[in-house]
Amino acid sequence: MLVLLMSCSSDCLVSSIEWNTLASFYNSTQGSLWATKTNWLKNDPCEGRWYGVSCDPQNTTTLKLALSSNGLNGTIPSSVALLTALSSLDLFVNYLSGTLPPQLGTLKKLTYLSLTLNRLSGIIPSSFGELSSLQSLLLCYNKLSGTIPASLTSLPDIQLLSLCSNNLIGTIPLNIGQLSTLKTLILSLNQLSGSMPSSIGSLVSLTRFEVQNNKLSGTLPSTLGSLTSLGSLNLSNNLFGGSLPIGMxxxxxxxxLSLINNTFCDACFPFNYTISSCHVEDVSFLCNCSFKPCGTTKPCISNLSCPLSVTPSPSIVGIPNPSVVEISEYKNTQSKVDGNLNISTLVLINSSLIVSGEVVGIHSNLSLSSGNLTILSGFTLLQSILNMSLSSTIIVLGKTSFSTVI
Structure with a gap:
């Protein structure tokens, strides 16, 4: 049903422009079919308490428009930009289609914009970078395309940026690190490519970072370790490789932490603290051993596809001063530990490892099963062994080798 635009009666406190703007929004989004439309188009929007409309204390202008989960259809009219005092526009979970009006970028007092779970298409207007008061931008689960506008990195007060589950392409903006107030960044479920910009390390307030299910590649920047406030990190289902930054x-x-389905070439997690939720399935290393979650003082190397190189001890695979090292299903013949391993227990299962220094320990336990252990600098290994278990193993000490079958 089309409602003709008309002005409010003379006793209305809002301007006729604002009344007609709200009426235009009602028409454009098929207001007659809304789930709730109490008092709409009846007298004054503020004093008449139109559903979802919040006004200033004087009832002279609209400050908030909250119509989430209300069955809105149709398009967002560009005339919404005439609500110049608007601080919050919440249209979450509706059936809105069409494109995002660039005119919304003129709403200088807007702090909250949520259009998540609609059917919006087209690009994210670069004018959104002019929303100088914006703190939260939520555009997830739409059909938006194009790139992430570089202008968004100019938002001075943004704390939440959520663009997940769209059809966005291109790279993460190089200047993303300019968003010093950002606490949550969600870019997952898009088609983003390229590497992660090093400026990401400048987001010192970031607590949640999700980029899973994209096409991002390359090694992670060392600056990632600067995100000391980070509580949740999801990098799964991308093309990342190389080593995890030791700064992590x-x-x-x-x-x-989720690293699922990448090609990282670390021996184990470089964490000396416990992570309560850790997912590492289908990466090139599986270091859980018997410890769940990951993050333990017992480093382990399992099913690793790339060379291990640790220089020097007492830090191995990112864990300082380990006392127990477990290596299983590891047969990369190029791998070598440079330096001494001052540990109490070494477990080698169906694996090969070369140590250029010495394996020593005050009370050492050696357990080898179907393995190949080479100690290049000699016999110190045997001098402090208290418990030894050998099964189908080849040991090379300097130039001397022997095998065991037990």
Whole structure:
């Protein structure tokens, strides 16, 4: 049903422009079919308490429009930009289609914009970077395309940026690190590519970072270790490779980590603290051993596809001063530990490892099963062994070798 635009009666406190703007929004989003439309188009929007409309204390202008989960259809009219005092526009979970009006970028007092779970298409207007008061931008679960506008990195007060589950392409903006107030960044379920910009390390307030299910590649920047406030990190289902930045060992607030389906070439997690939720399935290393979640003082190397190189001890695979090292299903013949391993227990299962220094320990336990252990600098290994278990193993000490079958 089309409602003709008309002005409010003379006793209305809001301007006729604002009344007609709200009426236009009602028409454009098929207001007659809304789930709730109490008092709409009846007298004054503020004093008449139109459903979802909040006004200033004087009832002269609209400050908030909250119509989430209300069955809105149709398009967002560009005339919404005439609500110049608007601080919050919440249209979450509706059936809105069409494109995002660039005119919304003129709403200088807007702090909250949520259009998540609609059917919006087209690009994210670059004018959204002019929303100088914006703190939260939520555009997830739409059909938006194009790139992430570089202008969004100019939002001075943004704390929540959520663009997940769209069809966005291109790279993460190089200047993303300019968003110094950002606490949550969710870019998952898009088609983003390229590497993670090093400026990401400048987001010192970031507590949640999700980029899973994209096409991001390359090694993670060392600056990632600067995100010391980070509590949740999801990098799964991308094309990341190389080593995890050793600086990640200092993200002590990290409680949730997902690295699923990447090609990282670390021997184990470089964390010396416990992560309560850790998912590492289908990566090139599986270091859980018997410890769940990951993050333990017992480093382990399992099913690793790339060379291990540790220089020097007492830090191995990112865990300082380990006392127990477990290596299983590891047969990369190029791998070598440079330096001494001052540990109490070494477990080698169906694996090969070369140590250029010595394996020593005050009370050492050696357990080898179907393995190949080479100690290049000699016999110190045997001098402090208290318990030895050997099964189908080849040991090379300097130039001397012997095998065992037990």
């Amino acid at each position: 060992a200092h993200i002590f607030n990290l409680i949730s």
